[in-house]
Amino acid sequence: MNLKNHVRNEFGKTDTPENTVRNITAGFDRLSYNIRYMPFTVSDRIHWSQIGIDAIDLQCQGKGLTPALCQASAHAELAERFSGGLFFQAFEEKVRFNMPALYSRQVNRFLNFEWLDGYVNSYQDDLKEDCLTIETLLRHQPHLSSVDIDRIKDSRMARHWVDGYSVVRDKTVKVPVNFVTYINASNGMAAGNTLEEAIVQATCEVFERHTQIQIIKPEQRVPTIDKVTLNNGRLAPMLAFYESQNVEVIVKDFSMDGRFPSIGVLFINHNLPPGRLEHKILVPGVAFNMEEALSRCLTEYMQGRGTLSVPRPDLDRPVVHRSRVSNLYLLFKCCISQKDISFLEEGETVAFRDRQSEDILSEIEAIKKICKSLETDFIVVDLTHPVLQFPVARVVLPGISDFLPFVHGDILTSVDTRPDSTWRGESFKQVMESFFISDCPE
Numbered sequence: 001m002n003l004k005n006h007v008r009n010e011f012g013k014t015d016t017p018e019n020t021v022r023n024i025t026a027g028f029d030r031l032s033y034n035i036r037y038m039p040f041t042v043s044d045r046i047h048w049s050q051i052g053i054d055a056i057d058l059q060c061q062g063k064g065l066t067p068a069l070c071q072a073s074a075h076a077e078l079a080e081r082f083s084g085g086l087f088f089q090a091f092e093e094k095v096r097f098n099m100p101a102l103y104s105r106q107v108n109r110f111l112n113f114e115w116l117d118g119y120v121n122s123y124q125d126d127l128k129e130d131c132l133t134i135e136t137l138l139r140h141q142p143h144l145s146s147v148d149i150d151r152i153k154d155s156r157m158a159r160h161w162v163d164g165y166s167v168v169r170d171k172t173v174k175v176p177v178n179f180v181t182y183i184n185a186s187n188g189m190a191a192g193n194t195l196e197e198a199i200v201q202a203t204c205e206v207f208e209r210h211t212q213i214q215i216i217k218p219e220q221r222v223p224t225i226d227k228v229t230l231n232n233g234r235l236a237p238m239l240a241f242y243e244s245q246n247v248e249v250i251v252k253d254f255s256m257d258g259r260f261p262s263i264g265v266l267f268i269n270h271n272l273p274p275g276r277l278e279h280k281i282l283v284p285g286v287a288f289n290m291e292e293a294l295s296r297c298l299t300e301y302m303q304g305r306g307t308l309s310v311p312r313p314d315l316d317r318p319v320v321h322r323s324r325v326s327n328l329y330l331l332f333k334c335c336i337s338q339k340d341i342s343f344l345e346e347g348e349t350v351a352f353r354d355r356q357s358e359d360i361l362s363e364i365e366a367i368k369k370i371c372k373s374l375e376t377d378f379i380v381v382d383l384t385h386p387v388l389q390f391p392v393a394r395v396v397l398p399g400i401s402d403f404l405p406f407v408h409g410d411i412l413t414s415v416d417t418r419p420d421s422t423w424r425g426e427s428f429k430q431v432m433e434s435f436f437i438s439d440c441p442e
Helices: 017-030 067-083 091-096 105-111 146-154 177-184 195-216 235-244 290-300 329-334 360-373 425-434
Strands: 036-043 046-053 058-064 160-166 171-176 189-191 247-253 262-269 280-286 379-382 392-396
Touching: 017 067, 036 067, 036 235, 046 067, 046 290, 058 067, 058 290, 067 189, 067 392, 160 177, 171 177, 171 379, 177 392, 189 195, 195 262, 195 280, 195 329, 195 360, 195 392, 235 247, 235 290, 262 290, 280 290
Parallel strands: none
Antiparallel strands: 036 046, 046 058, 160 171, 160 379, 189 392, 247 262, 262 280, 379 392
């Protein structure tokens, strides 16, 4: 993979938001799909939006400091989810891993990612090429026995391999794409004006969730950033908006001793009673421009919200004691913790320290350095759709980019969710075929 360099513009991107929207819209026009876009203005510096393609029930959201950036964000999210085959919210559960035996060869080719470069159907141990092994992906799951690992390796989910590129090792490796999709979901997927921009954005999202779980699960005390030391003029009106809405903003240093370009914002909504899920919400942000990372947190919090005065009905529940929480998947999905996160209010006060990157390749070099310190690989799978032609990448950091730390430890061994139990369509297919038993030769 020949990675090219790009310099970020005044928008923090490698192209203007207008060009981003134009390019993505042109791609969907070639596919004859109409885009529905609905913008919402929260304040002068906080915008969010809904976007969708009704014909395939694909729904996404966007956010940004300006209407144009918000529109570009939403269109990029649409391109990402479309190119990655994630067509609606319950797609993974209802279609991809439950009922493929019912579908035609063409649909199975899609479900197995056979359109991607280097596709092969093989057991891991039969591959002649260098590959990202199941053992490597699960290296942080010591509770899994050798029998559990062998069962996963023998599952249909682990038979589908595509080409990925190890940025750390500068070589092509086979990636078990269906299994990666199962344990990573959309984590590590992103679109960009260039493939390199998509790679950086995807990795930043991985680091967001990684630092979030590494701090919240063990309840680490991390420094609080003095807001007085924030000198960026565009951040001031965003902070003022939350103050006017009776929402306290506490900015946290999530860099984990400087390793990650990560920041977090603890929002305390004083309009809501303490002890409820949405009273305290933590939103992480990662970027190689720390002011950009912080602005992402401040726009992310309002995405999908109509008001801060009342809780969302489906989240109007109490937090529970840490002893009763074994699953933090809600944190992974929407930054909401089921246990109390008041410990985040503690920590020494430090000054805000900005960091600026020179260009995209310098950011990729910084990611390589972080991955080496984590003793993990940095693998890219190019998901760019052949007709849409807007760059989309999936980044796999083995042992880091999966959602396994957020969920029950038995997700890969439970009879309902283990990989060798997820192709359940065959039994239904057999029932259907029984109606045509008379067609079978004697």
